[in-house]
Amino acid sequence: MFSRLCQQLNGLPEEETSRSCCCDHHTNDGARRDQLFSHRSVCGLSRGSTGSEECLWLDQVVIHVGALSLKESQELAQHAAKIGADGIAVIAPFFLKPWNKDNLVNFLKEVAAAAPALPFYYYHIPALTGVKIRAEELLDGIQDKIPTFQGLKFSDTDLLDFGQCVDQNQQRQFAFLFGVDEQLLSALVMGATGAVGSTYNYLGRKTNQMLEAFERKDFSSALNHQFCIQRFINFVVKLGFGVSQTKAIMTLVSGIPMGPPRLPLQKASREFTDNAKAKLKSLDVLSFTDLKDGNLEAS
Numbered sequence: 001m002f003s004r005l006c007q008q009l010n011g012l013p014e015e016e017t018s019r020s021c022c023c024d025h026h027t028n029d030g031a032r033r034d035q036l037f038s039h040r041s042v043c044g045l046s047r048g049s050t051g052s053e054e055c056l057w058l059d060q061v062v063i064h065v066g067a068l069s070l071k072e073s074q075e076l077a078q079h080a081a082k083i084g085a086d087g088i089a090v091i092a093p094f095f096l097k098p099w100n101k102d103n104l105v106n107f108l109k110e111v112a113a114a115a116p117a118l119p120f121y122y123y124h125i126p127a128l129t130g131v132k133i134r135a136e137e138l139l140d141g142i143q144d145k146i147p148t149f150q151g152l153k154f155s156d157t158d159l160l161d162f163g164q165c166v167d168q169n170q171q172r173q174f175a176f177l178f179g180v181d182e183q184l185l186s187a188l189v190m191g192a193t194g195a196v197g198s199t200y201n202y203l204g205r206k207t208n209q210m211l212e213a214f215e216r217k218d219f220s221s222a223l224n225h226q227f228c229i230q231r232f233i234n235f236v237v238k239l240g241f242g243v244s245q246t247k248a249i250m251t252l253v254s255g256i257p258m259g260p261p262r263l264p265l266q267k268a269s270r271e272f273t274d275n276a277k278a279k280l281k282s283l284d285v286l287s288f289t290d291l292k293d294g295n296l297e298a299s
């Protein structure tokens, strides 16, 4: 059922993007975007038991093409099709917001129509877009308007909405990709078919252990793994956790400098990174013991 954990590598620095892939983010540099697809075999951030870097083969790449302007979104969708993406995803426009379901669907429909051969995913992240139209409502009849509609990335904690997305679409082969890492187990019970999230960049092993336990119906072990993930996320949330802190942790665990976040975000503090490092060590969630924090200054 749960086919594969989708690892986000969107924090990689500009110079790394030619050997990486992003699920939700695009770069604005056209040449670099093209390079992205010249290497379908990418080096991820995971390390095997020997500590050596493992190569990940991304057999599907979904490019996020959302933008505030419909025209820009359409251009990005066309570009994604041209360079061989396997799908496109779009968040709701968040400056001039759609007021109701029909407005939002009409916007999405125009973006999808710019890449009519590509599977289309709606990226529901109301906390960031401020567009709170329920996903369950949006899905009702969506394939009549968007024939390429393939599924949803659901980054919200409203499990009633998520459960109803699954329940009301059991006859359809939609992908229900969950995006709240600390609640993934609950979403699996509701019928999630996949996950996309930031912490999988470094908590992938622990998450895979949870998925395996869930698959073999060992719910007690699955819950223990989820609680362990929650202990880490709860800890960093209290310190202040966002994209900058994610970059700092990814640098810490990989040794690859992720570069500074873009303004208005501010670089994570050394204090945050030290605390996160101590917590990761105490929870024993990494597959290698030697954290690579030599490049922290560059992050």
Ligand SMILES: CC(=O)N[C@@H]([C@@H](O)[C@H](O)[C@H](O)CO)[C@@H](O)CC(=O)C(=O)O
Residues within 6 Å of the ligand: 008, 010, 024, 127, 128, 155, 179, 180, 181, 182, 196, 197, 198, 199, 233
């Ligand atoms: C609001 C937010 O950033 N959510 C993350 C989660 O992975 C989140 O970091 C995690 O559940 C910890 O709270 C993802 O769903 C979204 C995300 O990483 C992205 O779009 O870049």
